[in-house]
Amino acid sequence: xxxxxxxxxxxxxxxxxxxxxxxxxxxxxxxxxxxxxxxxxxxxxxxxxxxxxxxxxxxxxxxxxxxxxxxxxxxxxxxxxxxxxxxxxxxxxxxxxxxxxxxxxxxxxxxxxxxxxxxxxxxxxxxxxxxxxxxxxxxxxxxxxxxxxxxxxxxxxxxxxxxxxxxxxxxxxxxxxxxxxxxxxxxxxxxxxxxxxxxxxxxxxxxxxxxxxxxxxxxxxxxxxxxxxxxxxxxxxxxxxxxxxxxxxxxxxxxxxxx
Amino acid sequence: xxxxxxxxxxxxxxxxxxxxxxxxxxxxxxxxxxxxxxxxxxxxxxxxxxxxxxxxxxxxxxxxxxxxxxxxxxxxxxxxxxxxxxxxxxxxxxxxxxxxxxxxxxxxxxxxxxxxxxxxxxxxxxxxxxxxxxxxxxxxxxxxxxxxxxxxxxxxxxxxxxxxxxxxxxxxxxxxxxxxxxxxxxxxxxxxxxxxxxxxxxxxxxxxxxxxxxxxxxxxxxxxxxxxxxxxxxxxxxxxxxxxxxxxxxxxxxxxxxxxxxxxxxxxxxxxxxxxxxxxxxxxxxxxxxxxxxxxxxxxxxxxxxxxxxxxxx
Numbered sequence: 161x162x163x164x165x166x167x168x169x170x171x172x173x174x175x176x177x178x179x180x181x182x183x184x185x186x187x188x189x190x191x192x193x194x195x196x197x198x199x200x201x202x203x204x205x206x207x208x209x210x211x212x213x214x215x216x217x218x219x220x221x222x223x224x225x226x227x228x229x230x231x232x233x234x235x236x237x238x239x240x241x242x243x244x245x246x247x248x249x250x251x252x253x254x255x256x257x258x259x260x261x262x263x264x265x266x267x268x269x270x271x272x273x274x275x276x277x278x279x280x281x282x283x284x285x286x287x288x289x290x291x292x293x294x295x296x297x298x299x300x301x302x303x304x305x306x307x308x309x310x311x312x313x314x315x316x317x318x319x320x321x322x323x324x325x326x327x328x329x330x331x332x333x334x335x336x337x338x339x340x341x342x343x344x345x346x347x348x349x350x351x352x353x354x355x356x357x358x359x360x361x362x363x364x365x366x367x368x369x370x371x372x373x374x375x376x377x378x379x380x381x382x383x384x385x386x387x388x389x390x391x392x393x394x395x396x397x398x399x400x401x402x403x404x405x406x407x408x409x410x411x412x413x414x415x416x417x418x419x
Numbered sequence: 420x421x422x423x424x425x426x427x428x429x430x431x432x433x434x435x436x437x438x439x440x441x442x443x444x445x446x447x448x449x450x451x452x453x454x455x456x457x458x459x460x461x462x463x464x465x466x467x468x469x470x471x472x473x474x475x476x477x478x479x480x481x482x483x484x485x486x487x488x489x490x491x492x493x494x495x496x497x498x499x500x501x502x503x504x505x506x507x508x509x510x511x512x513x514x515x516x517x518x519x520x521x522x523x524x525x526x527x528x529x530x531x532x533x534x535x536x537x538x539x540x541x542x543x544x545x546x547x548x549x550x551x552x553x554x555x556x557x558x559x560x561x562x563x564x565x566x567x568x569x570x571x572x573x574x575x576x577x578x579x580x581x582x583x584x585x586x587x588x589x590x591x592x593x594x595x596x597x598x599x600x601x602x603x604x605x606x607x608x609x610x611x612x613x614x615x616x617x618x619x620x621x622x623x624x625x626x627x628x629x630x631x632x633x634x635x636x637x638x639x640x641x642x643x644x645x646x647x648x649x650x651x652x653x654x655x656x657x658x659x660x661x662x663x664x665x666x667x668x669x670x671x672x673x674x675x676x677x678x679x680x681x682x683x684x685x686x687x688x689x690x691x692x693x694x695x696x697x698x699x700x701x702x703x704x705x706x707x708x709x710x711x712x713x714x715x716x717x718x719x720x721x722x723x724x725x726x727x728x729x730x731x732x733x
Binding site for chain 2: 211213216241242243244245248249251253255256257258259260268269272273319322323326
């Protein structure tokens with residue numbers, strides 16, 4: 161668990177439109193990397209290219225290399241389904257399966273990977289994952305209730321539990337707190353700090369305080385104008401990005417003088 | 420507080436409403452009441468006209484009402500159930516292909532064709548069934564009874580004309596396929612992409628994603644589509660009247676020349692020559708069909724409601 165991700169001259173296209181250009185980035189294992197930048201700058205597109213989720217949009221493709229511990233994620237024989245089993249994802253809005261109970265939600269991914277898991281194995285996974293997501297004490301008495309009956313923050317932690325139930329190498333988070341209230345946000349941020357002991361985490365956020373609070377490294381994406389590709393301007397330790405960034409654009413953005 | 424006080428308070432605090440709002444509310448209420456009135460009218464007509472048949476003495480109605488209507492109920496249900504069993508899986512498959520597998524241009528064309536199928540009048544299906552499908556079914560029936568004759572459904576002897584319950588069921592299946600497909604397709608297309616992405620991000624293949632996200636979400640849609648189709652199959656008159664060769668036998672043997680009739684087709688065939696108590700008997704059978712359809716719809720409601728908590732509507 162906890163592998164490195166490396167992008168080398170990565171270009172991401174939607175059809176003929178170049179959405180993200182020339183990303184070179186190394187994400188170290190068991191660290192939290194935050195991706196910040198204005199809307200439409202390609203940070204979410206880049207995040208989704210890491211587990212090949214962006215391929216759900218017809219015409220999406222990449223050039224360059226993206227590696228997970230040296231293994232090419234876009235190699236000719238690589239199945240995107242297999243990539244997604246190694247790289248978990250948490251979305252902007254909590255999306256537990258509404259037709260499943262809390263219990264079934266947690267083991268949904270495990271059922272795909274390991275169809276013959278025994279009842280006790282499943283029970284252990286559910287408890288481990290829900291404890292890992294700091295949700296166990298709140299839901300242990302109602303595991304058979306639908307997941308959609310939980311509060312927004314609980315649903316998001318359920319989604320995190322679902323993602324870590326399959327012990328992924330990397331956990332991607334696409335603005336995981338943007339639909340949550342401040343208290344739930346705090347709970348998720350605390351959780352991210354604990355999860356980094358086991359997982360490599362990449363988080364996209366619009367909230368710079370959040371990036372400063374939770375991440376070890378921060379990458380700033382920017383876009384020159386409408387229709388132009390997004391680029392990675394700078395990636396450095398979070399402290400450096402927020403105190404003495406090397407690029408002027410980064411400084412303007414983090415200090416709020418953007419635009 | 421007494422009631423008069425409440426009334427006067429309400430009067431004093433009468434909310435301000437716009438004329439347009441009142442007109443709309445009034446016409447909506449009127450439409451709602453009209454439906455109930457029409458339904459009550461139909462139901463009371465059936466009840467009043469069926470009453471003489473229910474109370475008729477044995478001498479006027481040999482064998483009694485139950486003996487007359489029983490085989491018809493059986494035939495109606497048998498034909499409709501065959502149609503439903505054949506059509507539902509096919510419709511779900513077609514709907515999934517349109518909503519989640521086919522490239523966009525192909526899926527649009529296919530949608531149009533499926534909708535077009537729904538617009539074909541039932542008499543055309545009847546002609547097709549009686550003239551084309553029935554003769555074509557004879558070799559199949561022979562093969563079925565030779566090789567699978569141990570299954571009571573195909574016990575045979577196979578009909579030489581092909582005007583069998585099996586052909587009726589298949590024609591009804593083709594007739595109800597478009598409506599089930601259309602309803603299922605619309606529901607599948609509305610699956611929240613959030614849930615599809617949740618499944619895909621866990622490493623689900625497309626089929627696994629459909630099983631985890633699309634089918635559970637579309638469950639109520641499949642059921643309502645199937646019930647709409649079942650309603651049509653139960654009430655279908657012309658196609659059945661044209662195809663089926665009726666002997667009045669109660670049998671699960673689908674391919675012999677001994678077939679039970681269906682309520683709707685029986686009314687259509689017998690009504691022109693009916694008089695006196697026979698008319699009341701036919702109307703009584705219509706009442707039974709009405710009740711069956713009502714029960715089917717209530718069952719469908721119950722199934723959809725039962726797992727409301729898990730439906731994703733909250």
